[in-house]
Amino acid sequence: MxxxxxxxxxxxxxxxxxxxxxxxxxxxxxxxxxxxxxxxxxxxxxxxxxxxxxxxxxxxxxxxxxxxxxxxxxxxxxxxxxxxxxxxxxxxxxxxxxxxxxxxWIEGRRPDPARLSGDVHAAIDLAVFLASLRRADATDGPAPGLHSAYRGAPVTQWDDQVRSRFPLLDARERDRAAALWRIATSTSDDEAPVWLHGDVAINNLLVDHQGSLSAIIDFGCSAVGDPSCDTVIYWTQFRGPAQRAFRSTLELDDATWARGAGWALWKSLIMLTNTAPGQSAFARRVLNEVLELDQ
Missing domain, CATH: 3.30.200.20 (Phosphorylase Kinase; domain 1)
Structure with missing residues (x-):
């Protein structure tokens, strides 16, 4: 340089x-x-x-x-x-x-979080996109690493970060988190590496004036590896019928979803101590979802 x-x-x-x-x-x-x-x-x-x-x-x-x-x-x-x-x-x-x-320039706007949470059509459209991305030719594609913030790598890489944050939780939360993490880290991706977006979040989605999904942006964290990290939006944004539609359309096996839950747990635990406005409350909502604390 x-x-x-x-x-x-x-x-x-x-x-x-x-x-x-x-x-x-x-x-x-x-x-x-x-x-x-x-x-x-x-x-x-x-x-x-x-x-x-x-x-x-x-x-x-x-x-x-x-x-x-x-x-x-x-x-x-x-x-x-x-x-x-x-x-x-x-x-x-x-x-x-x-x-x-x-x-x-791609025309569109960020989705409204309240609308997106229950938008079955958007959930299906996003799942179809991610399934198509998984089927894209991955020959010589970039393996996970620093460039992808390790998206696509095994979720076990965050073991120390997750376990060190268990004391932030109460006894019930901690038991559920430990059980979820054991399952997430005991599964492995035995399939061939596939393309993944790496940061499937509301800020990287665009919708048109009717609210329909119109584009997916920011592929900075993309890689060819384990697609489980691309499931996290299931817990962070979608609810009810939209959640069910996203999961059924994405067509991933239970082991991949278990690792995805591990990614969601890691994300929420990291954000619990984030001092930016609203981040801690958001992390709590995700924890409630991924740990099924209302059940």
Missing amino acids: SAPFPSRVAINETLVQNLVREQFPQWSSLPVRAVAEGGNDHRVFRMGEALIVRVPAGVDYIPQVRKEQEWLPKLAPQVPQPIPSVVGCGRPSELLPAPWSIYK
Whole structure:
């Protein structure tokens, strides 16, 4: 790398405009503005009306850029919903010692959490997408690792983190969590590795003006491995008939669902100590779901 990596704050509209002017002069006259919900791993900027610029927020996320640039064009024809489309691959330079990307803007908005929780059609559409992604050609695809935040790797990797947080729970919660974790970590994925999204969360879904699922975005945590982590939205967002529709359409075996419950438990325990507004309460709701505390 030819220059220090800039701080997250320094990755701003001015830097992006300079990068575009340097490497894509055909778009240099377009206005650039930051997208508020750009995510943690990357900063996102809208450029004009038809494009977005996605810049890694740190050196740890550089492999995600290269992965998306290589694999998104190959995955797009194999899935039923739109995914990000790369139209420009930025190269490292003195301005930014890392690759970066320009994508087509995808129309849509984040789903309303209250509506999504009971939306059977959205649950089915998402499950169909994930099942199609599992069937996509995984030849030479990236194995789980730091680039995927270890999504797709065995859930047992989080054993110490999960067990160290059991004291945060009361006796009933702790017993159920320990039993769930034993089951989750005693199963293994004996199938061939498959494509997984890695971060199936409400912030990475887009819906159209009618509320129908219109796109799945942010494949930074994607990998070829165990798809159990892609089930977590079953506990975090869906409820009732939508949950049942998602599970039946996804067509995974009980062992995969058991490992998925382990991922959901890990996620909720990590978030219990998150001081961001609403995160602890959200974690409690997920715990209630995954541990079936209301039953």
